[in-house]
Amino acid sequence: MAEAGRSPWQEAWAVFRRNRAALIGLAILGVIGLVLAVGPLLYRVDPFDIVGAPMTPPGDPDVLLGTDYLGRDILAGLVRGGRPTVLVGICAAMITTVIGITIGSLSGYYGRGTDRMLGRVVEFFQVLPALLFAMVLITLFEPSLLTVTLAIGVVAWTGMARLTRAEFLRIRQLDFVRSARAIGASNARIILATILPNALPPIIVSATLATGTAILFEAGLSFLGLTDPNVMSWGLMIGSSRNYLREAWWAVTFPGLCIFLTVLGISLVGDGLNDAFNPKLRQR
């Protein structure tokens, strides 16, 4: 049970703090965030510039992580290529969260006809082949970071909607919601101020994990070349070098490792948050 003077959030943090895996995840994200934030300022090589002989192996003092088949600096690509990937991932996850919460809360709160109608909409988007649909969207309308973000956001929100709906269905019949209704609170107030804050823990976990999924999605699209060709990104690096895998393994391995570590960090933190918010596990 909660000790006096500690909010549920503080309590969750106390659990999170003791979770070794989650802290490792947080540390990974911290390092990656720092590199992406200040790296481009310290390491000023343009990732599109040809700086050395093609396919220089890693270890060369001038190009520490080697060059790709055109002689472009891999380290420069890693330092700069993370920004679009992570940025698109975060923005797309925010879009999915906003759409998902809106649809899910309306569906779960009003129930009946609204729920049935919105349920059809969710089903519709579940049936759409997400990646193919995003690929079509991006090629039909100019490949840019914006279209990529929107395409991912539009196809990936159904999970969040289902989760929010379930939470609203559960919470709306609890006593404190009934009393809010009894004292005459408006529907909007009940949805936003009474139910939503109590539904937040699983939503936060899901939004965290959605960021990881969106990053993988972005990387996949860039790998296929369906992104802005003038912006270096990790996925694009892998896609352009994959035909030289045997000759220059480093040009493919390092960017992939970066994507992997980023998503791993996010997954670990997401799992940690899940444990921290889950009162059942806390008692163990």
Add this chain to the structure above:
Amino acid sequence: MAYLAIVLRRVVQAIGLLAAVAILNFTLIHLAPGDIVSTIVGEMGGASEETIAELRRAYGVDRSYLEQLGIYLARVAGGDLGTSIYYNKPVFLLILDRVPATVLLLLAALTLALVAGTALGVLAARYPRGWFAAAVNLVSLFGFSAPVFWSGLMLLLLFASAIPILPPGGFYDVVAGAQGLAKALDIAHHLVLPATTLALIFLALYSRLARASMIEVLGSDYVRTARAKGLPERTVIFKHALRNALLPVVTVAGLQFSAMLAGAVLVETVFTWPGLGQLAFESILRRDNQLILGILLLSAVLVTFGNLITDVLYRIVDPRIKTDG
């Protein structure tokens, strides 16, 4: 009887849903800048006003959006998916040609992920504190976090380049030209890497699910009862616990069909596997609109079908639903 009615209602719903998907796809292609005539004219290197007008009439793009949509829907309802402008062949035949490779890949990956994932999950649940559970946890974290195209490339590097025991791509060895059983074995040989790569993502998911639900089931009253009445541990695990623990795995496996298709696009690209995913990617790059529409619709049909099958399977696996007949 009631069951049949439920299935029937779901089929009707599914058809409505697919019609909506077809309308959305068509509208999107319609909204995009440029149409089939501008593509043709572009390839011709320009054309006179009259030729363009004639082409527009021939392809029906001079009509209004609603008219075109009506024509498209009527055609699709009649089973005609149109003609690919690049291959100059019926879209249906082109798709049919690629279905076996993709279905083979998906089934192999799904089977591998389900069997291995469940086995790992059950074992991890049985011995939750040992090194084995930790290893399963690591594998599942990798599957969750590594981009599928990258793990595919890494497997290629490992098993086709560093230790060259598996072929680097393709469906079968064209040069060797094996027939019959030898050809089947050759295809299986080529299937190992792509199927493993695709399975890796889902293996992670299934092992986690199986472990979580197995832990829950093992703590339940009826398992305690089964043990108390002296049943051998093997019977308890496989007959009493596993069947119930499998429920969430089966549900999720069906719902994961759309994600599997997405994975297939990337895996087929990495391993030059001649399936639907590759065809889709190429048609999107070439803006082969009829082919794109056909593949999008077919994928939606596949996903819907997968959901229906999940529903039926769920009823078979769940002993409680089964007794209702």
